[in-house]
Amino acid sequence: MEEENKKKDESTENRFSYHHEMIIIPENSFSSSIPFDISSCEQKSSLGFIDMLSVQDFSNPCSIFDDLLQSITAPLITAPVPEYSEVVNTPATPNNYSSSISSSSTEAAAANDDQKKNETVDEETVEEELDQEKTNKQLKPKKKNQKRKREPRFAFMTKSEIDNLDDGFRWRKYGQKAVKNSPFPRSYYRCTSTACGVKKRVERSSEDPSIVVTTYEGTHIHPCPIMPRGTFGFMPETSILDGSGGGSGGASTSHFVIRQMFNQYQYQHQQLTQPNILQQQQQPYFHNLLTPPLSLISTSTTNPTFPPLFRERRFCPSASSSLAPRDHGLLQDMLPSQMFKATPKEEEDK
DNA sequence: CGTCTTTGACCTGCGC
DNA sequence: GCGCAGGTCAAAGACG
Numbered sequence: 001m002e003e004e005n006k007k008k009d010e011s012t013e014n015r016f017s018y019h020h021e022m023i024i025i026p027e028n029s030f031s032s033s034i035p036f037d038i039s040s041c042e043q044k045s046s047l048g049f050i051d052m053l054s055v056q057d058f059s060n061p062c063s064i065f066d067d068l069l070q071s072i073t074a075p076l077i078t079a080p081v082p083e084y085s086e087v088v089n090t091p092a093t094p095n096n097y098s099s100s101i102s103s104s105s106t107e108a109a110a111a112n113d114d115q116k117k118n119e120t121v122d123e124e125t126v127e128e129e130l131d132q133e134k135t136n137k138q139l140k141p142k143k144k145n146q147k148r149k150r151e152p153r154f155a156f157m158t159k160s161e162i163d164n165l166d167d168g169f170r171w172r173k174y175g176q177k178a179v180k181n182s183p184f185p186r187s188y189y190r191c192t193s194t195a196c197g198v199k200k201r202v203e204r205s206s207e208d209p210s211i212v213v214t215t216y217e218g219t220h221i222h223p224c225p226i227m228p229r230g231t232f233g234f235m236p237e238t239s240i241l242d243g244s245g246g247g248s249g250g251a252s253t254s255h256f257v258i259r260q261m262f263n264q265y266q267y268q269h270q271q272l273t274q275p276n277i278l279q280q281q282q283q284p285y286f287h288n289l290l291t292p293p294l295s296l297i298s299t300s301t302t303n304p305t306f307p308p309l310f311r312e313r314r315f316c317p318s319a320s321s322s323l324a325p326r327d328h329g330l331l332q333d334m335l336p337s338q339m340f341k342a343t344p345k346e347e348e349d350k
Numbered sequence: 351c352g353t354c355t356t357t358g359a360c361c362t363g364c365g366c
Numbered sequence: 367g368c369g370c371a372g373g374t375c376a377a378a379g380a381c382g
Contacts, residue, residue: 173355175374188373192353201373 155201155215163187163202163212169220171200182206193222 171189179186184204191198198218205211 172353174376176356177372177374180371186372190374199373 153215153217155213157205158212158214159208159210160212161210163204169193169198179203179206184209191218191220193220196221 170192172192173187174190175188176185177188182203183206186201186203189200189202191200196218198216198220200217201213201215203213205213
């Protein structure tokens with residue numbers, strides 16, 4: 001039976017070897033945010049998960065972050081960046097946030113398994129499953145032989161003195177654990193919204209204590225609780241790259257990028273796993289909120305809406321809608337122009 | 351009083 | 367099967 005499941009997982013994985021996206025963005029003088037998918041980095045070795053930080057592509061050769069990676073981060077990336085989802089074990093080195101990755105994680109398999117299920121059930125069933133999953137978690141004793149479902153993850157590194165970055169959502173801390181090979185504990189947060197099972201892990205890099213690694217797991221199924229409609233409200237003019245935002249502005253800028261990345265991640269993930277739900281959600285949640293922040297980030301040029309997942313409180317004046325992104329969004333001003341070129345995939349689609 | 355954090359215990363998965 | 371490490375639970379306390 002387990003064998004069967006394994007096989008099923010593997011086959012599903014082959015079909016859907018997606019959402020293993022990692023990206024490395026170099027530090028700038030103030031802060032940086034380094035999004036990546038760490039799904040497969042953990043529980044693979046004695047290395048801490050920070051040690052395992054790496055770059056990994058979607059199976060899609062035109063990874064949404066490819067250009068971003070190359071045009072922004074290439075100079076600081078010393079480890080080879082795999083083009084496809086292949087297992088690459090590159091020893092992690094200090095001051096080098098690249099290391100090993102694997103696309104055949106059990107988590108991915110589990111997530112893909114979920115997706116496979118979702119393909120065969122309607123939306124109501126999906127909701128029921130969500131409830132059931134929650135119930136099962138609370139029940140004791142837990143069923144054995146039932147692998148814990150785990151959503152694909154999306155993580156980024158942020159240079160910040162604040163552990164818990166403000167991403168606009170409300171989180172409840174439900175645990176803290178000491179991490180092997182790291183002097184810093186890892187904190188576990190859960191989205192406080194009912195029925196939203198999104199989790200977040202926050203830990204500091206053992207290599208560089210100033211770097212906070214935030215890992216999101218799952219997809220919000222509700223709008224951002226403190227997101228004013230029709231505004232994205234922050235850092236309209238400061239370049240993310242030149243570090244000229246100054247003081248907290250720099251950090252906020254990085255948070256903005258985190259949000260943009262996470263927006264994209266969630267959008268992609270939902271598109272792949274719950275297209276029906278996404279279509280439904282887009283209407284109430286994403287309407288008139290923002291346009292795609294960056295064309296190259298989007299692997300889908302057909303749908304221009306993104307969930308309003310991130311927001312920076314301190315840069316959210318009430319009347320900031322006039323600063324809302326246009327065309328490519330704020331990143332158009334922040335990122336090099338070559339990054340806005342269409343990906344080969346997109347051009348193919350044309 | 352409601353919400354959140356802390357923290358020890360327990361559960362789970364994985365490697366040996 | 368055992369041990370380890372990561373992840374989660376839930377009671378207790380803090381805080382506004």
